[in-house]
Amino acid sequence: MRIANQWRSHHCAQLRAADAGKNVRLCGWVDRRRDHGGLVFVDLRDREGVSQIVFHPEEHPEAAEIGKALHAEDFVQVEGQVTRRPEGTENSSLATGEIEVIVQSVRLIGPCSPLPFPLDGVVENEDLRLSFRFLDLRRRKMLENLKIRHRVSGAVRAYLDAQGFLEVETPVLSKSTPEGARDFLVPSRLTPGSFYALPQAPQQYKQLLMVAGIERYYQIARCFRDEDLRADRQPEFTQIDLEASFVESEDIHFWVEGMLRKIFRDVFDVDLALPFPRMSYREAMDRYGSDKPDLRFGIELYDVGEIFRESDLKVFRAVLDQGGVVKAVNGKGLAHIAASELTGLEDLARSLGGKGLAYVRVESSGWKSPIGKFLTAGERDALARMLGAAEGDLILFAADRWDLACEILGRVRLRLADLSGKREGNAEWNFLWVTDFPLLAYDREESRWTSMHHPFTRPHSEDLPLLEKGHYGEIRALAYDIVLNGTELGGGSIRIHEADLQQKIFSVLGIDPETQEQRFGHLLKAFRYGAPPHGGVALGLDRLVMLMAGAESIRDVIAFPKNRHGVDPMTGSPSEVEPKQLRELGIAAGRRDR
């Protein structure tokens, strides 16, 4: 690596005892200054690390004068002689700890104003960090995160290249398809009144590349979705996107597993055990109440409906009689959690649309519960047996529609795991494939069927008759999600490659033939020109790097993210534009009423 030039002869982590006696030139930021009145020590920092430089007032008074006045984060260039540190003053925790540079001359090239926040401590105010992102990124941890991200990208490219994938770029100025997330729109000046859309994903382009005979495509692709933000959601984010022809689900699993193994080997020197376990969507929901279960701990859900089939407990009986389910989960050793915690769990259940949350504290004196007096001895025994309940446990029940009961207890399960300390600090890398998702889900509010994954997902061949019969909710998709420690890293599917099947699915989704032609005509047309079977997957690069870096937000692994309101406090984007710009585009900007 080329380092030496007119600015510096070495970087700040380079010098060792063997360099003693050399005259060197270093550039860097003042990481810390220790002023002893006479002697002044400065830790000089660059990207690579830190070197201690020393100002001696007697030998180099002019340099020492400047050294005394240095501040944190000043950018300086120093010239001096590498010297072994005096016996007993070496710093073993520093790579350059055996030596120091005796400064002969120093130039203050970039003085630094007083810092708006400390670079070596916790800062809660994230907008302040984002406003000074160029300072925030000087933090060691942030640099480390960007390095991890860089190495992950490198491993991805190396692996997929070796597997015969071609990196192909697809347009950022793309076409709006109202299905799915809200599009970001870009007005067209050359076609006034018309808009490009920024891609939510390169989905249709990569399928067209398969029709084009590329066979194996990948891209580290920027994607855009105009939805509300979260800790793990940004309006623009990055996917590792790939697609291949003449493949089955197993091929995609093989590549994703191989790619992740290479990533973890290259970045952490960790060997992941392959293949990753597989679990059907149905089983994941039944046992863990989530389509992205965290399997680093147990706390499984049980269907206790049979126990209450003839029960006097009306809240359970009514649900069962209407075809719902009663499910339960056992919080081992949590019988004595605070009442406020229990209330919090009930609030959680209600916020998800549930009616409430029944509970039993299993205590030495018996079962303490609002529903306790309705439980017969037989029901208690059966519950205790099924849930393995013992003194000190907390049993929680949800009685509702199957999907809602599962979801509620799935969320309760995570809270119970937190209360038991089973999630935080758990260093395991637990990967899981979730398979056999339903192809379609019924949207109760809009009274229509929607795609669980996306409309290009292929149904299981043996479930195709269900499509003809109109049993849409029972059709399984050739779709799969990859989950890491309870976070959905990505998902994919085998796609539809026949125009007629694709049209049929569109119709089920309520898109009439005319609209199909308008929005997806290019794809349907392509399918009539020798389309190969194909499938693929997309992984969220930001989320993967976030988990690998131990970060709490994908904002910590993106150099210049937006805040929760989609605003970049540093540049002030989004911003208003000149009237002239709008006139050229033929659009008028409305102002939100205050």
Next chain:
RNA sequence: GGAGCCAUAGCUCAAUUGGUUAGAGCGCUGCCCUGUCACGGCAGAGGUUGCGGGUUCGAGACCCGUUGGCUCCGCCA
């Protein structure tokens, strides 16, 4: 759009049940200090307690409103 929690110095946080002049650490300014590495010591500056109203003899604390922040729900094919 909805719910809950929060708002005190540049940063991170204190401030008995409502009671005198709102404190500490870091940072900042000045002075002292020749082997530190989170150097140390002395002194100083820095606050309309987010904003507006109310209750009270008295409000950082209690009440109402408002603005902003955080978390969750909705949304994210």
